[in-house]
Amino acid sequence: MIRVAINGYGTVGKRVADAVAAQPDMEIVGVSKTRPSFEAYIAKARGFPLYIADLSKRAPFEKLGLPVAGSVAEMLARADVVVDATPGGVGKENKPLYEKTGVKAIFQGGEDHEVAGFSFCSDCNYRMAMGRQFVRVVSCNTTGLCRIINTLDKEYGIAKVRAVMVRRASDPGEVKKGPVDAVVLDPVTVPSHHGPDVQTVLPHIPISTMAMIVPTTFMHMHAVQVDLKKDGKKERILELIRGHPRMGLVLGGTGIKSTAELKEYALDLGRPRGDLWESCIFADSIAVQGKDVSFFQAIHQEADIVVENVDAIRAMVGSVKDPGESIRMTNEALHFVAI
Ligand SMILES: NC(=O)c1ccc[n+]([C@@H]2O[C@H](COP(=O)([O-])OP(=O)(O)OC[C@H]3O[C@@H](n4cnc5c(N)ncnc54)[C@H](OP(=O)(O)O)[C@@H]3O)[C@@H](O)[C@H]2O)c1
Numbered sequence: 121m122i123r124v125a126i127n128g129y130g131t132v133g134k135r136v137a138d139a140v141a142a143q144p145d146m147e148i149v150g151v152s153k154t155r156p157s158f159e160a161y162i163a164k165a166r167g168f169p170l171y172i173a174d175l176s177k178r179a180p181f182e183k184l185g186l187p188v189a190g191s192v193a194e195m196l197a198r199a200d201v202v203v204d205a206t207p208g209g210v211g212k213e214n215k216p217l218y219e220k221t222g223v224k225a226i227f228q229g230g231e232d233h234e235v236a237g238f239s240f241c242s243d244c245n246y247r248m249a250m251g252r253q254f255v256r257v258v259s260c261n262t263t264g265l266c267r268i269i270n271t272l273d274k275e276y277g278i279a280k281v282r283a284v285m286v287r288r289a290s291d292p293g294e295v296k297k298g299p300v301d302a303v304v305l306d307p308v309t310v311p312s313h314h315g316p317d318v319q320t321v322l323p324h325i326p327i328s329t330m331a332m333i334v335p336t337t338f339m340h341m342h343a344v345q346v347d348l349k350k351d352g353k354k355e356r357i358l359e360l361i362r363g364h365p366r367m368g369l370v371l372g373g374t375g376i377k378s379t380a381e382l383k384e385y386a387l388d389l390g391r392p393r394g395d396l397w398e399s400c401i402f403a404d405s406i407a408v409q410g411k412d413v414s415f416f417q418a419i420h421q422e423a424d425i426v427v428e429n430v431d432a433i434r435a436m437v438g439s440v441k442d443p444g445e446s447i448r449m450t451n452e453a454l455h456f457v458a459i
Pocket of ligand 1: 127130152157159205208209210229230231291422425
């Protein structure tokens with residue numbers, strides 16, 4: 121069994137912990153918190169040992185009936201891999217501890233590429249992650265872009281990608297973030313960081329991106345235009361998406377035209393937390409004119425990177441050599457079949 125620790129048990133950390141615990145070849149040795157909160161109660165209910173960075177804060181946890189198993193350093197000593205899911209920028213501060221312990225560490229998209237020196241997307245560069253001590257799973261938006269770009273590139277070759285990201289303002293539980301009533305350019309200048317971030321995984325892809333933030337919490341929406349190197353065919357593109365384990369088609373017959381309906385659909389499907397691990401491409405939006413392809417895709421920011429973290433663990437440990445096999449194992453353990 122691969123022993124996995126989760127440092128930072130918040131939006132991403134708690135989802136990765138559940139996904140790891142569901143895998144037949146992995147176990148959770150502990151999760152970490154800095155303060156008692158509802159997530160600490162969830163960790164206890166799941167049976168995940170709770171660790172804290174600063175043991176002088178043990179009393180406030182234990183007073184609330186939340187037993188503390190030890191320090192983060194002790195948790196790391198029990199792990200083969202730590203998934204760092206602390207807020208952006210904190211992972212970089214944690215890296216010296218991982219270096220000292222020798223534990224393999226996965227950082228999230230809130231960290232710069234340089235923190236790990238390698239940026240990961242399961243179906244793009246799994247094999248290149250094998251044996252590494254540090255890997256960064258790219259952000260939710262970058263993951264969504266990489267999946268479809270890599271798929272179209274393998275089939276047709278890509279001359280240029282242009283994408284506009286309409287980003288959710290905050291996750292549903294983040295009550296203090298905004299905007300409440302504004303469209304915020306993110307940033308005003310072009311390109312946004314997403315294009316260069318895609319190039320950390322797919323360096324040969326010419327891509328320009330623009331982004332804005334809108335007052336919603338459900339999902340991001342991407343408007344993507346791709347110049348292929350050869351003429352495309354809509355039927356073939358639909359087939360490629362259908363055959364991809366991490367991309368799904370939002371069919372016209374569902375009547376879904378919004379992220380709100382899509383999220384409701386995921387809840388009705390019985391997905392845990394209503395999570396959509398797949399990129400959700402609107403089938404009717406796919407327009408192909410010769411080499412030009414356009415489409416909309418919705419990305420569930422809290423979820424798509426979860427399954428990538430699980431694959432990254434197997435790649436780094438080297439227990440599964442074939443990316444397709446790891447993706448299959450991850451999906452199967454979550455009973456996940458893309459929409
Ligand atoms: N949320 C998303 O949609 C999303 C999507 C893709 C990637 N990411 C990336 O994933 C990472 C985590 O984001 P998140 O949204 O999960 O953040 P989050 O919800 O704020 O969770 C982070 C957790 O880390 C804990 N924490 C804070 N400081 C810590 C420290 N010094 N040591 C250990 N734990 C600490 C916090 O727990 P306490 O309450 O105990 O302090 C918090 O619950 C970021 O890099 C982010 O950019 C996020």
